[in-house]
Every structure is written in structure tokens, then in C-alpha cells.
Amino acid sequence: MITHSQNTTEPVILLTPKELLDGKEHYLIPMYQRNYAWGNSEIEQLIVDIMDAQIDAKKSNDYKNYYLGTLVVFERPQLSSKRKVFEVIDGQQRFTTLSLLIIYLKNHFKTIGNNYEMSWYLEQNIEFESRPKSSQTLELLLNDNLETYEHIYKDKLNPAIINGYKSISEVMKSKFITPDNESQPSNTTIQEFCDYLFQYVQIARVPVPDETDLNHYFEVMNNRGEQLEKHEIIKARLLSVVEKADENEIALADKRLAKALIHNVWEACANMNKYVQYGFNPTLRFKLFSDNLTLFKPEDFDQLLKIYRESDVAKISLPDNEQHSNCDDNLQNNDAKVLPSLYDILDDNFITPPDPSDTTDKEDDDGETYYSLINFSGFLLHVLRIMINIQSSYQEDIALDDKQLLTQFETYILNPSNLETVGTSNDGHSLQTKDKITPLSQVKTFVYALLKSKFIFDHFIIKRNTQDTKGQWTLNKLVKGEDKKNSYYKNSFENDNNKLVMLQSAFHVSTPTTNYKHWLNAVLYYSFSHYKHDDTGLDGAAYINHLEGLARAFMLRRYLTDEPDDYHQIIYQTLDFNKVSFKQTDDNLSPDKLCIKIKQYLRYGKIRNIFVFNYLDYLLWLEDKNSDFTFTARSSVEHFYPQNKRDDKLFINDKDSEDTLLHSFGNLCLISHSLNSRVSNDMPDVKVKYFLDSGHIDSLKLSRMIDCIKNKKAIWNKEMIQAHEDQMLKIMMQGLNLNSEDTHNE
Incomplete structure (x- = not known):
């Protein structure tokens, strides 16, 4: 377990539920917080998420810490109490639910029949400021006195907390063996669940600095409608690592500069829909990315820090007391400035203020032009x-x-x-x-x-x-x-x-x-x-050569084999993609026999990934250079000649045979899910008319199939299916460097 003492430069402490609730510290839910409001769905999701993590760890025998969420707090000045008192700014719904779960476990282990050690939970350490009903309700639950006194104190109890406790009881009874549930509905036991809960589940406690305006902070966090993002927690922890570093590792001046640099880099990279150059002020931007912004110049962190030190950003004077650990990356003069606080760091809507003296163009503030593939x-x-x-x-x-x-x-x-x-x-x-x-x-x-x-x-x-x-x-x-x-x-x-x-x-x-x-x-x-x-x-030529090799490797080592390599093995342990071959123990297979093997992996029900269709479309695009075609989201594998047709005459005798052409690659195409539900059972001629009238064809393979019968008297029959498959397999075999003069197996 990693823990850090509370101060403005070490903001995050990871706590297990036991460390959070063992009573050594006290938590106060202030008046400005709303009442407890979690319902059945939120409570069940929390428990199921923990269960799933525990079951996955058990299956893989790889137990790692599981992050449950964040608890943003402000440490109140200690008066007479010996315990630290933390005011909960964000995360009270999850904290209260976790308290109710621990209370349930303490009350019910004796009825479950396990001797699980729960004596550490002697008293609640959560208090609701000016809300005696909530505190009284938790007290009754902790002492297992709710059923006895609920009718007496019903006007003095919080019904939302009671309902939360009952929801926990229902979820636990449905997931584990209890006196009310003698079956075993899950792949785990309540003992294993508790072991995982108390050893591996963690909550990140994030204290805000002393100077934080709590009302403003709470308003911002409340308006966000969500907890801190995980990447925000990581950023804070990286900054704390730099702050903790020994002077032998990094000089004090470089420590301050490194923290400012990390903050700037993080914020610049976090917007995935905007080019990273715009995340730095113009002066630093050109030093990092060259005069035309097309080159990334630093070759390691030390060079990056050197560039940062020599830029105008480094001229900022940081407060000696280090109350703020970050640097305003848009300031370009020698004057001391007010730096962003931890609140600013944790607010993903924060934008560093522009420098009034900066007369450079403001195109940085233009809207985002591109949408990223990933968050x-x-x-x-x-x-x-x-x-x-x-x-x-x-x-x-x-x-x-x-x-x-x-x-x-x-x-x-x-x-x-x-x-x-x-x-x-x-x-x-x-x-x-x-x-x-x-x-x-x-x-x-x-x-x-x-x-x-x-x-x-x-x-x-x-x-x-x-x-x-x-x-x-x-x-x-x-x-x-x-x-x-x-x-x-x-x-x-x-x-x-x-x-x-x-x-x-x-x-x-x-x-x-x-x-x-x-x-x-x-x-x-x-x-x-x-x-x-x-x-x-x-180098563009080497880049496309590598990508095409990667595509072949995915096809040959992942999708066209009974013993697929894992992706990590393909990516990091393949020395030369151009030398990747078909994964087959018999190295003497002729091209024709290889084709027969590959056909089996392209049949309906055998296809591992729709990339086999998209890869073929790429090869067809290379052949046709069709400038109008664009890859779109298409996930439905469709039979061109339908597999479900009452008046079927073509496959009436061999529809269910193992090698029927109905399920062969020659009769399959890739279309969108919505389109599949619309034309799935239509005959080929009806589908052709629909596609031609719509003016849009989902894939190049499908376009080739349509070309076989449009404006012709030809019909889509077994001979045409076989001929189309032969043609497509020939193109695919050539793309995979498995050339064959004749791909058709008579």
C-alpha cells in the first residue's frame, strides 16, 4: 500500500475500505452536500463491479489493486479531537454506500456462518453535519437495531439510507449463499469477495489545498456531475513523485521546473481532438516542434526539460513555499504570477489564461477540426x-x-x-x-x-x-x-x-x-x-509497408488459424512482418491446398474478425483505386443469397451440408446492422435494386457481387457464387503473399 502525508504537493492517498473506515480518521458530510440519493441500480453496479474484478483476478491468479473512485476532502483544523477530521467535498454517495456495505457485512457474517474478522469496525466514522436523521440511521444499522427500533424512530430516520441498506441486502442475497438463498449463483464466495474488498479495492483520497474556496470548488465538482477522471488522479500522483524525489535525483530548481513541464505536457496531450502543438505557448511551441511545427525535436526528457528551461516559461518565479505545484505555461515575462492551484489541475475544464502581452495570432482557440479514435x-x-x-x-x-x-x-x-x-x-x-x-x-x-x-x-x-x-x-x-x-x-x-x-x-x-x-x-x-x-x-514508404505487413500478420497469425497468436506476441515479438507465413505445421502445402485451408476460416460461423472482409476491400481498392469508397462501420455478415427463404430452390438439398456454398465466402458480404435487418431475407435481385436505387454500396466486395448480375439476365446461382469466391480468394491470396495460379478446388 502506498500512502502519502497530506500536503498540497502530495495530494493523493490510496486507501483500502478498511483503512478508510477503521475509525482512525473522521469524515464530515457538510450541509451544502445533497442528501444520500443512490438507488438500486447504482448500488448494484458498485457491488457487481467489485465482484467482477475479484472473479477476473481469481481466474487469472493475478491480484492487482482495483480503483473504486475518488474522495475529495478538505482537512478541517484540529481543535480538541485527536482524530483528523475531513470535510467531504466530492464522493459522499460512494462513501456512504461503502459504509452501508461494511455495516451489512458486519451484521450478517454471523448469520452466514463465517467467522470473518469484522471486529475492527467498531463505530461509524462518517457524520452528517446538521442532519441528525442520517447519523441516527447509520447508528441503528451499525448496531443491528433497525428492525427493533424502526417503527419507533421512523420519523427520525433517513429513508434513503434505509432503502440503500435494504438494496445492499437484496443484492448480496442474490449473489451469494445466505440463509435465504441456498443456491450458489456466482463464481465466487462471500469470503473471497470480502478478502478482495479489504485487500485490493482502493479509494483515492484527494485533499484540496488550504487556500481553496470550498464553495466554489464544490460548485464546479457538482456541475461536472462526475468524479475525478482516473487520468487526473494519475497526473496528481506523477507530480507528487517529482516532489518527493531526493535532491540526489533531481535538483530543487529542476524539480520545480519539471513539475511545471509535466503539467504543461499533460494538459497539451489531454485534448485528443486538438493537435498537441496548440497546447504550448507560441514561443515554446516553435522550440519544441520547429519553425514550421512539423518536427518533434527533443530526443529524451532531459532535452525536453532543457528546451523548457531555456524558454520564456522558465522565467516564472515560483513561490518558495511551493503552495502551487504548477506553472502557467502561457506567461512570457519575468514577473511573478499567480499559478494554477490543485483545484485547477483537477478541473478538466481549466484553460490557462492567455498572456495579454502575446500579440501572436489566436488561431489556437479555433474549434476542434478532427475527432480522435480514442480517449x-x-x-x-x-x-x-x-x-x-x-x-x-x-x-x-x-x-x-x-x-x-x-x-x-x-x-x-x-x-x-x-x-x-x-x-x-x-x-x-x-x-x-x-x-x-x-x-x-x-x-x-x-x-x-x-x-x-x-x-x-x-x-x-x-x-x-x-x-x-x-x-x-x-x-x-x-x-x-x-x-x-x-x-x-x-x-x-x-x-x-x-x-x-x-x-x-x-x-x-x-x-x-x-x-x-x-x-x-x-x-x-x-x-x-x-x-x-x-x-x-x-518514412512514408516504410510506414505503409509495415502496415500492410501488420495486416497480413493479423490475417495469417490471428484470423486464419486454429491456434491464433495473441496480439501482443504479433506486435512485439515479430521481427519481420514481410516474413510472416501461414500458421500451418505442414510447410510443404501447395498454394491450392493453402487456399482450401483458408476457405474454411472464411465460412459463415467460422469468421474470427470482420477484418477479413475489410482487408479484402482494401485489396480491391488497391486494384480499382475507387476514390469514392470509404470504410464505414459495418458489422453484419450477410448472405447475398438468403439463408432463410421459404421458397428456396437453390439450396433445398444441401442447405445444411458441411460444405454448402450457401455459407461460403463467395455468398457472404459485410453490411451495416440496420441494413441487415432491412434486406436480410430478400433475394439477390431485390437487394441489387435496393442498393442501386439508394446510390450507396457498403463494401467493394458487395459491389463486385452486384456487378455480376446487374443489368444482366444472369442470376445469382451456385456457379456464380463459386466463381466470385475464386476471384476474391485469388486477390486475397496475392495480398497475403500466398500466390496461386488456380484458387478453385474442383
């Missing part, structure tokens, strides 16, 4: 995964699930004792490391990796153009004009830009869910490792 929390995990796999002497498959964000950062940044430094990545490209990895060295390495990755993300990863009514995919870089007053967007690459847009969008629409964007991680990893900090930047 900031997800992006942080991508950066962490890349950094650790470059840095570590053994491969780490860091999950891209933002539910594990805090856990992953605790493991690899805040407590990196299990990592070994190697200094270079698998392909020989360096990432700043130290002989001995410490939390401070990890923070510095990560902050640099974050800024570099965001620059790469902005310039080399596709985005949606929000100013285009069609929402076209774009791959643009930000360029500053020669006069440094006007910037514009242009293709990131002179050649191959369209190919990169098409292939990346094919990847994206195949796995729109953030947690499974392994292709994005692979592309960021390649770009990070191969980026040159000079006029070269990233």
Missing part, C-alpha cells in the same frame, strides 16, 4: 504499453482496458521495482532509461513518451474531419506558414497518404471498441520506434 485514458495505456515494452528486458502485455489504468500505472511507473532496464527496443531504437529504474526515472520517461506519442498520433494516425459533412477519414499534419501567423493542414505524406488512410480506417472499423485497438498500438509502436528527430520524420 485520453485509453491513449495513456497505449503509451505505457509502448514504453514498457521498449524499456523492459521481458515483454509485458499491458491491457488496453482503462478500468485498469490506475493499477497499471501503479505497477509500472509508481512501483517499478520488478522492471529491468535494457536501454533499447527489440528493433534497436532507444528510449531514455536509467541504470536503476526509480519512480522518478519512470515519470520522466513516461512524460517524454507521452508527448512524443501524441505528436505521432496527431500526424500519423487517421482522424475524422468534423468540418466535412461526409466525415471523411484524413491523415494530415499541422504546418505553420513562413510568416508564422497562419497554419494549415496538409497530407502527412507526399506519397502513399491515401493508402495509409484506407488501411488504417479498415483496421479501425473492424475493431471500434477502445479496449481492442491492438492495431493502433502496433502502429504507434512502429512510429515511435522509427521516428527520426530531423527533417526525415517518418
Whole structure:
């Protein structure tokens, strides 16, 4: 367990429920807070989330801390009480619910039949200011006297808290064995649940500085309608690591500057829909990204800090008492200024005030032009995964699930004792490391990796153009004009830009869910490792060659095999994508036999990922150069000749046979879910008329199928299905470098 003493530069303490409620500290719910208001759905969700985390940990035998939420507090001055008293500013609904859950467990373990140790919970440590009904209700519940005295004190009790307790009781009875429920409805026991709850569940307690205007702070937090984002907690903890660092690790002057730099980098990167250059004041912007903004110049954190030190930002005088740990990155003169407080850091609506003396153009404030594929929390995990796999002497498959964000950062940044430094990545490209990895060295390495990755993300990863009514995919870089007053967007690459847009969008629409964007991680990893900090930047020809190799690797090693490699293995352990082959024990298979094998993975019900369709569409686009086609979200695999037709004559005798052409790749196409429900049972000629009348065809494979019968007397029969499949497989085999002169197996 990591804990930090309360002060303005160490804002976050992680507490288990037992540490939070053991009575050593007292929590006060002030009058300006609303009454307890959680209902059945919120309560059940909290318990189920903990259960799911515990069950997952049990299955994998990998128990990691689970972040439950935040508790923002203000420490009241101590008078006569020996215990610290914290005024709860945000998080009281979750805190009260957790108190009710612990009370329930204390009251019911004796009836459940377990001898679980709950004697530590002797008294409630939550008090409701000027609300005696709420405090009285908790007292009765804690002493298990509610049923006895509820009818006597009913006008002096809080019904919302009573209903919350009863909701907890109902949820627990439905999930675990109790005297009222003799079945075992879950994959865990109440004993295991409690062990996990008290050992691995954590709440982040965030104290606000003494000078904070509590009314204003509460108003802002209340208007947000949500708790602190996890990435805000991480930012605060990274700043605290720098503050805690020994003077032997970092000089006091550099410590102050490093904290200001981290704050600036974090805020610049957090807006995923805006190019990162706009996150820095104009003077610093050109020092970091060159005069035309197209080059990322620093090669490690030390160079980044040096540039920051030499910029006008470094001239700010920080207060000696360090009451504020952040630097206003838009100030460009020598005068001391009022710096953002912790409140500012934690408010994701905070915008650093502009410098009145700055006469540079204000185009930075223009609306966001592009829509990102991923949110900031997800992006942080991508950066962490890349950094650790470059840095570590053994491969780490860091999950891209933002539910594990805090856990992953605790493991690899805040407590990196299990990592070994190697200094270079698998392909020989360096990432700043130290002989001995410490939390401070990890923070510095990560902050640099974050800024570099965001620059790469902005310039080399596709985005949606929000100013285009069609929402076209774009791959643009930000360029500053020669006069440094006007910037514009242009293709990131002179050649191959369209190919990169098409292939990346094919990847994206195949796995729109953030947690499974392994292709994005692979592309960021390649770009990070191969980026040159000079006029070269990233070579477009090598980039598209790598992406096409990645697509083949995903197809051959993941989707067209009975023994798929995991994504991490493909991305980080494949030395040369051009040498990836079909995963088959018999290396002497002829192209025709390979084709027969591949056909089986492309049949209806056997398809692992819709990328097999989108990859084929990419290959068809390369062949046709169809400029009007755009990859869109299409997730329904449709039979062109319907599988459910009462008057079916074509497949009446072999509809259910193992090798029926009805379910072959030649009769399948990819369309949107809504369209699938509309035309699913229509015959091919009806579908063709519908698509032609609508003027929109979802995929290039489908377009080829329509071309077979439109404006012709031909009908979609078995011969045509077979011929179409042969043609599509020939193109796919060529794309996979598995060439065959004849893909048709008689």
C-alpha cells in the first residue's frame, strides 16, 4: 500500500475500505452536500463491479489493486479531537454506500456462518453535519437495531439510507449463499469477495489545498456531475513523485521546473481532438516542434526539460513555499504570477489564461477540426504499453482496458521495482532509461513518451474531419506558414497518404471498441520506434509497408488459424512482418491446398474478425483505386443469397451440408446492422435494386457481387457464387503473399 502525508504537493492517498473506515480518521458530510440519493441500480453496479474484478483476478491468479473512485476532502483544523477530521467535498454517495456495505457485512457474517474478522469496525466514522436523521440511521444499522427500533424512530430516520441498506441486502442475497438463498449463483464466495474488498479495492483520497474556496470548488465538482477522471488522479500522483524525489535525483530548481513541464505536457496531450502543438505557448511551441511545427525535436526528457528551461516559461518565479505545484505555461515575462492551484489541475475544464502581452495570432482557440479514435485514458495505456515494452528486458502485455489504468500505472511507473532496464527496443531504437529504474526515472520517461506519442498520433494516425459533412477519414499534419501567423493542414505524406488512410480506417472499423485497438498500438509502436528527430520524420514508404505487413500478420497469425497468436506476441515479438507465413505445421502445402485451408476460416460461423472482409476491400481498392469508397462501420455478415427463404430452390438439398456454398465466402458480404435487418431475407435481385436505387454500396466486395448480375439476365446461382469466391480468394491470396495460379478446388 502506498500512502502519502497530506500536503498540497502530495495530494493523493490510496486507501483500502478498511483503512478508510477503521475509525482512525473522521469524515464530515457538510450541509451544502445533497442528501444520500443512490438507488438500486447504482448500488448494484458498485457491488457487481467489485465482484467482477475479484472473479477476473481469481481466474487469472493475478491480484492487482482495483480503483473504486475518488474522495475529495478538505482537512478541517484540529481543535480538541485527536482524530483528523475531513470535510467531504466530492464522493459522499460512494462513501456512504461503502459504509452501508461494511455495516451489512458486519451484521450478517454471523448469520452466514463465517467467522470473518469484522471486529475492527467498531463505530461509524462518517457524520452528517446538521442532519441528525442520517447519523441516527447509520447508528441503528451499525448496531443491528433497525428492525427493533424502526417503527419507533421512523420519523427520525433517513429513508434513503434505509432503502440503500435494504438494496445492499437484496443484492448480496442474490449473489451469494445466505440463509435465504441456498443456491450458489456466482463464481465466487462471500469470503473471497470480502478478502478482495479489504485487500485490493482502493479509494483515492484527494485533499484540496488550504487556500481553496470550498464553495466554489464544490460548485464546479457538482456541475461536472462526475468524479475525478482516473487520468487526473494519475497526473496528481506523477507530480507528487517529482516532489518527493531526493535532491540526489533531481535538483530543487529542476524539480520545480519539471513539475511545471509535466503539467504543461499533460494538459497539451489531454485534448485528443486538438493537435498537441496548440497546447504550448507560441514561443515554446516553435522550440519544441520547429519553425514550421512539423518536427518533434527533443530526443529524451532531459532535452525536453532543457528546451523548457531555456524558454520564456522558465522565467516564472515560483513561490518558495511551493503552495502551487504548477506553472502557467502561457506567461512570457519575468514577473511573478499567480499559478494554477490543485483545484485547477483537477478541473478538466481549466484553460490557462492567455498572456495579454502575446500579440501572436489566436488561431489556437479555433474549434476542434478532427475527432480522435480514442480517449485520453485509453491513449495513456497505449503509451505505457509502448514504453514498457521498449524499456523492459521481458515483454509485458499491458491491457488496453482503462478500468485498469490506475493499477497499471501503479505497477509500472509508481512501483517499478520488478522492471529491468535494457536501454533499447527489440528493433534497436532507444528510449531514455536509467541504470536503476526509480519512480522518478519512470515519470520522466513516461512524460517524454507521452508527448512524443501524441505528436505521432496527431500526424500519423487517421482522424475524422468534423468540418466535412461526409466525415471523411484524413491523415494530415499541422504546418505553420513562413510568416508564422497562419497554419494549415496538409497530407502527412507526399506519397502513399491515401493508402495509409484506407488501411488504417479498415483496421479501425473492424475493431471500434477502445479496449481492442491492438492495431493502433502496433502502429504507434512502429512510429515511435522509427521516428527520426530531423527533417526525415517518418518514412512514408516504410510506414505503409509495415502496415500492410501488420495486416497480413493479423490475417495469417490471428484470423486464419486454429491456434491464433495473441496480439501482443504479433506486435512485439515479430521481427519481420514481410516474413510472416501461414500458421500451418505442414510447410510443404501447395498454394491450392493453402487456399482450401483458408476457405474454411472464411465460412459463415467460422469468421474470427470482420477484418477479413475489410482487408479484402482494401485489396480491391488497391486494384480499382475507387476514390469514392470509404470504410464505414459495418458489422453484419450477410448472405447475398438468403439463408432463410421459404421458397428456396437453390439450396433445398444441401442447405445444411458441411460444405454448402450457401455459407461460403463467395455468398457472404459485410453490411451495416440496420441494413441487415432491412434486406436480410430478400433475394439477390431485390437487394441489387435496393442498393442501386439508394446510390450507396457498403463494401467493394458487395459491389463486385452486384456487378455480376446487374443489368444482366444472369442470376445469382451456385456457379456464380463459386466463381466470385475464386476471384476474391485469388486477390486475397496475392495480398497475403500466398500466390496461386488456380484458387478453385474442383
